[in-house]
Amino acid sequence: MIHFVGAGSGAPDLITVRGQKFLQEADVIIYAGSLVNPELLNEKKEGCKVYNSATMTLEEVLDVMFEAEKDGLMTVRLHTGDPCLYGAIREQMDVLDEKGIVYDYCPGVSSFCGAASALNLEYTLPDVSQSVIITRMAGRTPVPEKEEIASLASHHATMVVFLSTGMLEKLSERLIAGGYTKDTPAAIVYKATWEDERAFVCTVGTLAETAKKNNITKTALMIIGDVVTHSHYNRSELYNPAFTTEFREATK
Known part of the structure; x- marks a missing residue:
């Protein structure tokens, strides 16, 4: 077996x-x-x-x-x-x-779950993002043309980018080409959940600069989207006292 x-x-x-x-x-x-x-x-x-x-x-x-x-x-x-x-x-x-x-x-x-834990981050915030796109830049392993970064970025969903730490300038370029602004929140998480884990909040436009400043060249994930800073979102309806569920009646 x-x-x-x-x-x-x-x-x-x-x-x-x-x-x-x-x-x-x-x-x-x-x-x-x-x-x-x-x-x-x-x-x-x-x-x-x-x-x-x-x-x-x-x-x-x-x-x-x-x-x-x-x-x-x-x-x-x-x-x-x-x-x-x-x-x-x-x-x-x-x-x-x-x-x-x-x-x-x-x-x-998965390391994308570990990366969220490093930032105490929720990928799916109400009225901010309800979808997570997991992808990578094309390298020695190609990426299907229909899954090119700019095409995926056009959805403005939360994105988690694997295996692309050495291509951050290009990643920023393709994210911006897809519709994100250079000021869109982003993060780099190095070796999520390892003892030497490090996490940095930055922007789409400063991904490469942030990695260079902190000597990060591999073994990192990039997270893109407004959920990184979670500055605005609506509370969950599931726990809203005015919301009836299968298990609980609304109280007001």
Whole structure:
């Protein structure tokens, strides 16, 4: 059996209870060493074999899985955050499907959730934004043309931008081209929920300047939109005393 497990956003105690249990039971762990907190490996049992996928190809990762299956061992494939976001899990699962190898997927706390916690931020404020767009700039991995940053920015929803820390001048340019102003609130969160986490509130126009000033070159998320400063919003109707719900009658 192979378990794809989300390691969480950084802090080792943010792995799920289920994910922790799988780690403790695993005979083989293949972890994304460039991003997963190595403290999680303290959960492994004696005799567990550990592989760092940062130095491996897809084919080498799969070979480890195949060998473990042949020997009747349980494997944990430990990905950062929640594997469904930029985790490259589909290409692994497709091969396992072809081979008839059984696997499952244990979700984790994504870094975009960790970034919100770093700022005590709510992504969906009434009358400010009710949608979150998770995206990235095109780099060595292309982005579909219809998902180009300026096109997405035209919605003026909250945006969380992954894997783009080295392209912040271009990011600002494309956000402004899509309709945000240079004064639109923004934030940079470096290593969300790790011990060395840092968070900076800035604007769309000062993203690159803020990163340079604070020596941030990688492992950061950018958050774009008025929710960053939460200076104006309406309270939730759900907890409004004048609002009737399935569980509570309006009181005034």
